[in-house]
Amino acid sequence: GAGVSQSPSNKVTEKGKDVELRCDPISGHTALYWYRQSLGQGLEFLIYFQGNSAPDKSGLPSDRFSAERTGGSVSTLTIQRTQQEDSAVYLCASSSRRPEFGSYNSPLHFGNGTRLTVT
Amino acid sequence: AQKVTQAQTEISVVEKEDVTLDCVYETRDTTYYLFWYKQPPSGELVFLIRRNSFDEQNEISGRYSWNFQKSTSSFNFTITASQVVDSAVYFCALYGGSQGNLIFGKGTKLSVKP
Numbered sequence: 043g044a045g046v047s048q049s050p051s052n053k054v055t056e057k058g059k060d061v062e063l064r065c066d067p068i069s070g071h072t073a074l075y076w077y078r079q080s081l082g083q084g085l086e087f088l089i090y091f092q093g094n095s096a097p098d099k100s101g102l103p104s105d106r107f108s109a110e111r112t113g114g115s116v117s118t119l120t121i122q123r124t125q126q127e128d129s130a131v132y133l134c135a136s137s138s139r140r141p142e143f144g145s146y147n148s149p150l151h152f153g154n155g156t157r158l159t160v161t
Numbered sequence: 162a163q164k165v166t167q168a169q170t171e172i173s174v175v176e177k178e179d180v181t182l183d184c185v186y187e188t189r190d191t192t193y194y195l196f197w198y199k200q201p202p203s204g205e206l207v208f209l210i211r212r213n214s215f216d217e218q219n220e221i222s223g224r225y226s227w228n229f230q231k232s233t234s235s236f237n238f239t240i241t242a243s244q245v246v247d248s249a250v251y252f253c254a255l256y257g258g259s260q261g262n263l264i265f266g267k268g269t270k271l272s273v274k275p
Contacts, residue, residue, distance in 0.1 A: 084252065084267035098262055150263060152206035
């Protein structure tokens with residue numbers, strides 16, 4: 043598609059259930075990022091993929107959070123045993139390349155996000 | 162450590178006023194990139210500008226202008242003659258070469274009233 047696609051757009055789940063959030067990046071984009079935006083907060087970095095590997099997982103808030111990317115394209119963010127504090131908008135972004143010294147020329151393109159509500 | 166501070170949480174102006182959104186950053190990298198993104202009520206993040214650390218030339222794009230000053234570690238954003246459609250949350254962000262991710266500030270919510 044023309045832009046980054048995320049699904050579902052909204053997800054309501056009960057506390058303790060697992061959820062999977064999907065991100066379909068712009069075709070050809072090798073870098074993929076997941077961010078979380080809580081109500082009234084900025085964007086919290088979660089994880090970054092270059093191709094299928096994740097060189098930076100430093101932002102994952104707990105071991106209940108995991109992400110994978112297959113075929114250098116679609117990525118899935120999984121939250122196990124959801125808690126109410128997991129409620130947020132989860133944003134995915136892609137870029138044609140990882141920002142490198144002197145060669146960064148492609149901004150991140152963001153999807154519309156998945157609004158997760160844990161009841 | 163890298164950090165982006167947007168001290169203004171919310172700003173409210175009347176249409177046609179000029180408004181400046183502040184952004185102060187911290188980084189130990191000598192090469193880094195600064196960004197501004199706009200998030201309208203629809204929620205999508207829209208890229209506005211990227212500036213690298215070696216280019217302190219200010220930039221103007223229509224009603225938008227950006228003032229990058231390394232001496233004060235600031236990258237401020239000015240909207241001239243604001244319009245209601247400018248109402249959004251604006252995020253400043255920093256990418257430093259030593260890290261792989263883009264660090265965002267907490268955002269400034271701009272409300273432009275008719």
